[in-house]
Amino acid sequence: MISDKDGELESHINSTRLPSLLALRCFEAAARLEHFSRAADELHLTHGAVSRAVRLLEEELGVALFERRSRRVYLTDAGRTLAKAVGQGLDLMRQAVAELRASACQQRRWVLSCEPTLLMRWLIPRWPDFQARHPGVEVHLVAGGGPFAFGSGMDLAIRRNDFPWPPGCHAAPLFAEQVGPVCRPDKVAAWFGVAPAQAGCPPGVPCLHTRTRPGAWAQWAAAAGQPLPEGAGQTFEHFYFSLQAAVAGLGVAIGPWHMVRDDLDSGVLAAPLGFVEDGSRYCLLAPQPIQPGSLQADLLAWLRAQA
Incomplete structure (x- = not known):
């Protein structure tokens, strides 16, 4: 009685135990391609390894899965039944793996908030270089200025220290703000004279103002030791509008060097009085200290290199 019971249990275990995954993969590829050599190429195995795996699978199942004719193989009825089931199972596994990888990539997706004008005129033009250095990392750039909170989907932020930062925020300095009057090169002589740096x-001078930085001219005058200009001018809603108005020749705007450096290099704008530090600086802000060797540390190093 005991041996009979044991025999039935052993028989049940043998009937439900799955063959090795390697044998099933070899069989699935051979069944799909109806060719052992092509299956071997696809799996980066030898023809002999695929043939042996299929033969052992047939011995384990006790059925012929292929009819072998010359150099070709053809599925038997049993082979077609197993091929359909194994193919569906592998498809489910591939789908699960793809979903897990997509989820992992989503977890590596960062949100970096940056002040709009700096984002538009400095960060975005240089961003392809960072992407090329880190092709597997997705960083979503968003425009944002002033107060913020890290608990609202934001991972990192670039801000100027002209307002109180959130409690517990960790700041890594990037560069000091340098500002100066900028205008079109063909307007320099008319508005600043022959030796503008001394004058x-x-x-x-038609000064361009902005509601988002209403004190820009006063801050420059104080930092440069110059009197505040009294010329009439226009006021724009956003800071980058005043810089674009300067490009258009409408007047003179206060331009931070990092935001106008490309226009200076291309000759679109001129800085007749140069630049001075106004006492503020930009920082990369994070909810926790940036760890050496982390991707955030790579970003910080890259940002500093661009400055």
């Missing part, structure tokens, strides 16, 4: 900002 300062003459009265009557």
